[in-house]
Amino acid sequence: MPRVADDAVRFAEQLLSLVDTGRTSSTYKLATLLALIDVAVESTDPVDGAPTRVRAKRVAERVVELYWPQSAVYGAVPGGALVQSPQAGVIPARLADWRQRHGIGSRATLDDARRVDPAGWTDLEHDLVARVLQMPIPRLQRFGDGARATERRFIFDYAWHDKESPGRLMAVEFDDWLHLQPGVGEHLVRLAPLLRPVIHSKWIDLVAAYNAGLHDVRQLDEFLFGAQRVNLDVLREPLTDLQMGRCFYCDLPMRRAVHVDHFIPWSRNPDNRLDNLVAADDRCNASKSASLASHPHLASWVARTTGSRLDDLASATGWQRDAVASAHTAAASYRWMPAGARLWSSVDDYEELDPDRIGSLLALLRPSP
């Protein structure tokens, strides 16, 4: 065990020195790293564990998803969207342009953005994904700036270079796998809840440096990364109906304010897909906060996400669901929690984590062959 811990610490140190280099760089490096962590989390098999490779195209799509809320007009910035790099940042600028041309509100989801012009969106996303493959991914593991930068492939190996043409990168047969170095998949997934806030704070530093007059760091944090950036209100009623008017956790009839709760807490592993959202009363929602829920709650959640009723809800509301990705995110969140860790049961009541029970619940998430 100590060796694994040493490896994880060494890996985290290298990763942090990577985000520390290049003070004058854009936020692309941070976005790519965050996207890689998120994709590793959503690729964690409930039984086999962390992935050994991930697709670069999925990482690039995730980069676009991360920039989407950030491309809205930020109240305190004259002229609208935040500046994200010393040169013109293509991805945030093109997303901001899309918003402006289609009149899309600041709390709209990426699905909303797609719906206004599906064909146009496909073209835009194609361009942006190609850009991430061409630039930030081959440059991610470079230490230092400019000509003296050296690449050390300690996170992943891959089969192209940064001069590759967009046409070739986006060809169907192009090999876009990122082959994670031994142990790295598990490090990324286990360290995710610790690395994410560190990367967020570096990102906030850069944005504050490129945009004069931003002093309210908490407000900026919420704008760039907050759970409230997507309006979940439309799901309150449909989710309550799905639960027969009862709270997902205490099973009592909803009397007061209904909250849409992230079953896997947003701060742990952000997931706004329908599978991760439940209706809870205000007492349970406030008490659970950023905790993972207890075994019986996990069992109810597994039954819900593997059942069929969420499909109807997804088509009725148009809200995106991805049972596999959400199951993987849940697996990534629970799988490496130590025995005896505190899981939230009910208001002021916790139970100790039992790895065997967690293991058998997670096994139910795996689609039958």
Ligand SMILES: [Zn+2]
């Ligand atoms: Zn409740």
